[in-house]
Amino acid sequence: MNPPPLLEMREITKEFPGVKALDNASFQVSHGEIHCLVGENGAGKSTLMKVLSGVYPHGSYTGDILLDGEVQRFRGINDSEKAGIAIIYQELALVPYMTVYENIFLGHEIKSGITVDWYETISRASEMLETVRLDVSPATMVRDLSVGKQQLVEIAKALSKEVRLLILDEPTSALNEDESENLLTLLQELKTRGVTSVLISHKLKEVIAVADTVTVLRDGQTVATLDADLGEVREEVLIRNMVGREIHNIYPPRNHTISEEVVLEVKGLNAYHPGLGRDILQDVNFHVRRGEIVGIAGLMGSGRTELALSIFGNPFGYQVSGEVVVEGQSHSFRHPEQAIKAGLAYVSEDRKGNGLILIQDVKENITIANLREIAQPIVINRNEEVKVAREYRQSLDIRTPTIEQVVRNLSGGNQQKVSVAKWLFVKPRLLILDEPTRGIDVGAKFEIYTIMNQLVEDGMSIIMISSELPEILGMSDRIYVMSAGRLTGEVHIADATQERIMELATIH
Amino acid sequence: MATVSKAQDDTTQRSFFQELSKVLSENIRDYGMFIALFVIMAIFTITTDGIFISSRNISNLLNQTGYLAVLGVGMTLVIVIRHIDLSVGFLSGFLGAVAAIAMTSWNLPVGIVIPMTLVLGTIAGLIAGFLVAEMNIPAFVVTLAGWLIYRGAILLVTEDTGTIVIPNDTFNAIGNGFIPDIAGLPFLREQVHQLTLLLGIIAIGLFIFSEIRGRQKKMSYELEVLPMEIFIMKLLLVSGIVAGITWVLAGFNGLSWTVVIVLAVVALYHFVSTQTVLGRHIYAVGGNPEAAELSGISVKRITFAVFASMGTLSALSGILFASRLQSATTTAGTLFELDAIAAAFVGGVSAAGGVGKVTGALIGALVMTSLINGMNLMGIGISRQYMVRGAVLAAAVLFDVVTRNRQG
Numbered sequence: 001m002n003p004p005p006l007l008e009m010r011e012i013t014k015e016f017p018g019v020k021a022l023d024n025a026s027f028q029v030s031h032g033e034i035h036c037l038v039g040e041n042g043a044g045k046s047t048l049m050k051v052l053s054g055v056y057p058h059g060s061y062t063g064d065i066l067l068d069g070e071v072q073r074f075r076g077i078n079d080s081e082k083a084g085i086a087i088i089y090q091e092l093a094l095v096p097y098m099t100v101y102e103n104i105f106l107g108h109e110i111k112s113g114i115t116v117d118w119y120e121t122i123s124r125a126s127e128m129l130e131t132v133r134l135d136v137s138p139a140t141m142v143r144d145l146s147v148g149k150q151q152l153v154e155i156a157k158a159l160s161k162e163v164r165l166l167i168l169d170e171p172t173s174a175l176n177e178d179e180s181e182n183l184l185t186l187l188q189e190l191k192t193r194g195v196t197s198v199l200i201s202h203k204l205k206e207v208i209a210v211a212d213t214v215t216v217l218r219d220g221q222t223v224a225t226l227d228a229d230l231g232e233v234r235e236e237v238l239i240r241n242m243v244g245r246e247i248h249n250i251y252p253p254r255n256h257t258i259s260e261e262v263v264l265e266v267k268g269l270n271a272y273h274p275g276l277g278r279d280i281l282q283d284v285n286f287h288v289r290r291g292e293i294v295g296i297a298g299l300m301g302s303g304r305t306e307l308a309l310s311i312f313g314n315p316f317g318y319q320v321s322g323e324v325v326v327e328g329q330s331h332s333f334r335h336p337e338q339a340i341k342a343g344l345a346y347v348s349e350d351r352k353g354n355g356l357i358l359i360q361d362v363k364e365n366i367t368i369a370n371l372r373e374i375a376q377p378i379v380i381n382r383n384e385e386v387k388v389a390r391e392y393r394q395s396l397d398i399r400t401p402t403i404e405q406v407v408r409n410l411s412g413g414n415q416q417k418v419s420v421a422k423w424l425f426v427k428p429r430l431l432i433l434d435e436p437t438r439g440i441d442v443g444a445k446f447e448i449y450t451i452m453n454q455l456v457e458d459g460m461s462i463i464m465i466s467s468e469l470p471e472i473l474g475m476s477d478r479i480y481v482m483s484a485g486r487l488t489g490e491v492h493i494a495d496a497t498q499e500r501i502m503e504l505a506t507i508h
Numbered sequence: 509m510a511t512v513s514k515a516q517d518d519t520t521q522r523s524f525f526q527e528l529s530k531v532l533s534e535n536i537r538d539y540g541m542f543i544a545l546f547v548i549m550a551i552f553t554i555t556t557d558g559i560f561i562s563s564r565n566i567s568n569l570l571n572q573t574g575y576l577a578v579l580g581v582g583m584t585l586v587i588v589i590r591h592i593d594l595s596v597g598f599l600s601g602f603l604g605a606v607a608a609i610a611m612t613s614w615n616l617p618v619g620i621v622i623p624m625t626l627v628l629g630t631i632a633g634l635i636a637g638f639l640v641a642e643m644n645i646p647a648f649v650v651t652l653a654g655w656l657i658y659r660g661a662i663l664l665v666t667e668d669t670g671t672i673v674i675p676n677d678t679f680n681a682i683g684n685g686f687i688p689d690i691a692g693l694p695f696l697r698e699q700v701h702q703l704t705l706l707l708g709i710i711a712i713g714l715f716i717f718s719e720i721r722g723r724q725k726k727m728s729y730e731l732e733v734l735p736m737e738i739f740i741m742k743l744l745l746v747s748g749i750v751a752g753i754t755w756v757l758a759g760f761n762g763l764s765w766t767v768v769i770v771l772a773v774v775a776l777y778h779f780v781s782t783q784t785v786l787g788r789h790i791y792a793v794g795g796n797p798e799a800a801e802l803s804g805i806s807v808k809r810i811t812f813a814v815f816a817s818m819g820t821l822s823a824l825s826g827i828l829f830a831s832r833l834q835s836a837t838t839t840a841g842t843l844f845e846l847d848a849i850a851a852a853f854v855g856g857v858s859a860a861g862g863v864g865k866v867t868g869a870l871i872g873a874l875v876m877t878s879l880i881n882g883m884n885l886m887g888i889g890i891s892r893q894y895m896v897r898g899a900v901l902a903a904a905v906l907f908d909v910v911t912r913n914r915q916g
Contacts, residue, residue, distance in 0.1 A: 315801045353798065359796075379784055
């Protein structure tokens with residue numbers, strides 16, 4: 001008889017009022033493998049991990065969790081941590097104003113007597129940092145590290161707790177390509193040292209690169225377990241299993257004519273960030289025509305979001321100079337309110353942070369940027385509001401039980417659609433989409449792309465900021481590349497290749 | 509407001525009681541405060557052999573609640589946008605003293621003193637708003653400074669005179685007077701305040717009319733409405749409560765001016781906060797300030813507006829209190845800010861921002877004043893009163909947190 005697997009989750013069913021989030025899902029992880037868990041948003045990945053970690057305690061679901069063949073009954077996160085399960089979430093759980101070594105041993109400090117043994121702590125922290133190949137002093141303040149490095153600190157923290165199973169939830173969604181690659185290499189190294197890890201990811205390329213086994217969830221059920229050694233882990237197989245259908249072209253074709261009319265022209269835009277104490281934009285010039293999708297590519301920190309915000313009324317207090325011309329009229333917006341009036345809209349890259357009001361419901365989020373449209377003259381017509389929200393729910397296919405649903409409870413893809421609906425409701429002439437498909441699944445991506453095509457066919461113009469080169473190449477008519485706060489090049493789609501763009505993005 | 513998420517077609521299959529318990533459990537947080545107030549009043553009615561519920565006492569209780577209720581209403585919005593205002597107590601005391609001095613020393617007429625006091629309150633609020641919104645100083649610090657400054661100011665202006673007695677009858681009527689009665693209707697006893705009864709009947713009529721119209725309008729948009737039985741029960745229940753209060757008040761001197769003012773303030777704030785663009789913007793800023801800013805809402809402007817309103821209401825509270833005591837004292841306003849914050853939290857406001865109703869603050873203020881009033885009637889000492897009030901505050905917030913978690 002074979003030894004039992006490290007982890008076995010048997011026939012897990014978890015219900016929420018009105019929804020079956022997990023429906024007899026099973027999940028099995030063997031010792032020493034890298035196991036990827038994939039599925040569309042809302043497929044039940046997060047719920048499965050919350051059941052495993054004890055966030056949903058034993059008794060609130062049906063089914064069994066076995067570690068090395070022994071049944072576990074976790075009543076909370078503490079129990080699962082004691083059993084050696086560590087989960088690293090997308091939102092990092094580090095304390096920014098503490099040092100790296102304090103963070104690594106936070107909650108399980110090394111003591112001598114009743115005091116913390118700082119010498120031992122620092123020396124152990126250094127070892128941990130070496131293990132994860134992070135070359136910083138353990139006394140560095142966490143807030144001074146990039147997101148990629150903070151992630152490594154999180155992993156170091158998990159390793160310091162003698163972890164048996166390391167679970168990473170979308171670890172690379174906020175990382176650039178180099179950082180992502182480092183992280184994946186690290187996982188493979190840890191594997192050789194016997195650490196078993198589970199990787200939840202939307203980036204199929206990553207999955208294909210590192211996975212030994214892949215489990216695919218769909219609608220709360222386990223639909224496939226694929227073995228890399230048997231050659232089953234291939235992109236089309238993964239996609240087919242995730243969406244339950246073949247997607248031949250992940251970038252839908254569009255029929256649109258780009259007019260010669262320039263909708264937006266930006267001249268000599270400079271921006272200075274008083275908080276960082278440095279220039280974030282230098283002499284940026286570009287334009288967008290009617291019916292055009294303009295891609296803005298660049299590495300993290302190249303100033304893409306800052307460029308969008310500087311055009312869009314500069315809400316976060318940069319010092320901006322330069323000219324923004326919208327449909328022939330020169331503006332210097334001092335607040336997003338004015339930019340919206342002039343016909344601009346900005347869908348934030350950070351849905352949860354500054355895009356949506358998570359505690360409010362779908363309809364309130366959709367109408368918030370343009371309440372005057374449904375108010376006569378200052379009193380909101382709530383029935384009209386419901387009508388508007390229902391129209392967007394239908395036209396964008398926002399999957400929610402009711403439009404009174406609190407946005408926090410929606411999946412990432414549906415949250416993104418609410419975000420888009422909110423900005424379409426201001427009836428913009430130019431829509432700025434900042435990382436429109438970050439953290440959402442293949443099916444929802446396709447839907448967002450289809451919506452974008454429809455919009456430009458109707459005569460809207462779109463600026464799309466994206467870190468994903470295939471997306472930039474698949475959707476743009478014209479591409480600007482940014483590096484270190486400057487536009488380093490303009491590429492027409494006919495001449496565009498990943499290599500050409502990367503070249504421009506790394507000019508300093 | 510009650511919400512029912514399912515369409516009508518599947519409601520017909522459920523019994524009335526299943527439907528009722530569903531509506532109740534979905535809106536437990538909204539109804540919880542009413543139930544708590546009801547329970548507290550029932551307990552005091554029993555323990556005081558009915559003295560608590562007597563017309564005279566209820567009338568007195570409502571007048572005592574007035575100054576606290578208006579502060580609670582303003583404080584709710586301040587907490588909704590994630591700030592706090594500690595200065596309101598002494599600001600209200602100070603402005604009450606200013607009003608008294610304006611009438612006694614400067615001999616200004618009431619018609620000028622009251623608007624002037626309200627404007628001064630608004631200016632004080634705008635100053636706090638400026639420091640919070642434009643200078644980015646935490647509201648806690650700004651208003652703590654205000655607390656000290658206004659406390660000093662009230663001592664300064666009453667230094668020579670001590671308590672300033674207000675001889676003006678019109679001014680004193682705000683806190684002690686009642687609305688005039690109309691000539692006797694033939695079918696009523698003489699002792700009953702008939703205009704109050706009439707107003708009560710009109711209020712019930714308006715309520716029923718607007719509910720029915722709202723229901724029809726909702727249905728014309730094909731939206732879900734409450735099942736008919738529950739809708740009728742809601743109409744009967746609310747009408748019954750209004751009728752009961754009206755009857756109790758009519759049995760003494762009728763509606764007091766304080767109650768009229770408080771109802772007007774609550775109605776105005778309820779309307780603005782739930783029905784208007786400004787109200788939605790306030791809750792958006794509380795829910796996520798950065799998202800609000802990116803949605804074209806000026807967080808600064810909202811902060812200014814909310815602090816200015818708090819200042820105005822502080823002035824109103826000062827007028828109500830000075831008028832009630834018919835004098836301005838050196839200690840007026842002491843601890844009002846904490847009572848107002850307590851009323852807001854009992855009323856269901858969330859410290860995390862973005863959640864809380866102004867009607868809740870009215871109920872919260874009634875709960876807190878009922879406790880004081882009831883315990884006074886029972887002869888319970890001040891030391892125990894503080895402890896009971898603290899326990900009720902903690903219990904109210906606990907209830908709020910538990911029901912919120914349950915609803916996800």
